Amino acid sequence: MTAPPAAAIEVRRLTYADLPQVVAIERRAFTSPWSLAMFVLELSKPTGICLAAEIPAGGEPELGGYLICSRYDTVWHVMNVAVDPTQRRRGIATAMLSSLLARVEHDAQLTLEVRRSNAGAIQLYERFGFRSAGVRRRYYADNGEDALVMWRTPATLRGTLDDVPGT
Ligand SMILES: CC(C)(COP(=O)(O)OP(=O)(O)OC[C@H]1O[C@@H](n2cnc3c(N)ncnc32)[C@H](O)[C@@H]1OP(=O)(O)O)[C@@H](O)C(=O)NCCC(=O)NCCS
Known part of the structure; x- marks a missing residue:
């Protein structure tokens, strides 16, 4: 069964403060998850675009997914995209990719x-x-x-x- 669309997905820059939630989603999303250090390294790159998608959850916004994109020379490499398993098929990855394309x-x-x-x-x-x-x-x-x-x-x-x- 697919979930109803997320009411209001907000995409913003990912920050170091998001990383505990990112690592928790990462571990549920992948068989070989990235380590915390790998996310720290990507966030430290000045030319990268790292995004967070937030969804409203009982008043407090909750991290629904993240996207990591690095620039090497002239090419953008989408390195990681993941959405919380309980929040999939609600357009969160679509919102993050749309936001990425608007920023390059x-x-x-x-x-x-x-x-x-x-x-x-x-x-x-x-x-x-x-x-x-x-x-x-x-x-x-x-x-x-x-x-x-x-x-x-x-x-x-x-x-x-x-x-x-x-x-
Ligand atoms: C892949 C992933 C990021 C998609 O996130 P999402 O927020 O559920 O994606 P969206 O809701 O924006 O989906 C948009 C479209 O992508 C396609 N799609 C996404 N997940 C799909 C699935 N499990 N099966 C078939 N089509 C799928 C569909 O066309 C979907 O449109 P629809 O829901 O109207 O049919 C998510 O499933 C995930 O985190 N997977 C584990 C990590 C992963 O594989 N990341 C990609 C590594 S390259």
Whole structure:
């Protein structure tokens, strides 16, 4: 069963104060979760975009999800996206990706890796114009699963991979 849409999702910058809740969601969301130190490192990068999605919960806003994006040279790498398991299919990841795209250049190049079996996440990224442009074999050490390498560029939005590096 899917939950009703979150009434009012607010996306803002992620802060160090959010990290205890982030780590708690991370541990429930992934089989090989990031450590606290990995989040601290990402938050310390001045060029990165790290976002938090808050949802109202009985008066107090509650962290529903987070997104970590790093910039390497000219390319934005979406490093981590997760939503609290009790809050999924309410548009929280959609709100965070929309906010990310509003914060980068209109012709930005973005890339990410996703497990080949993660059909829900792949569908989410495709909705935003990401396209699969390659595979990294046995990328995930925990089970040897392949990663799909997805890109969102001006070309993928036109339906080609013409400007995707390495293709
Ligand atoms: C993937 C994830 C971030 C999606 O978060 P979410 O807030 O539930 O996503 P949204 O509600 O914005 O979903 C938007 C669309 O994405 C697709 N989608 C998302 N989750 C899906 C699922 N489990 N199955 C199928 N489609 C899914 C659907 O098209 C959905 O639209 P719909 O609900 O109208 O059908 C969340 O499931 C999660 O945290 N998963 C564990 C961590 C993870 O896999 N992160 C991605 C790593 S690359």
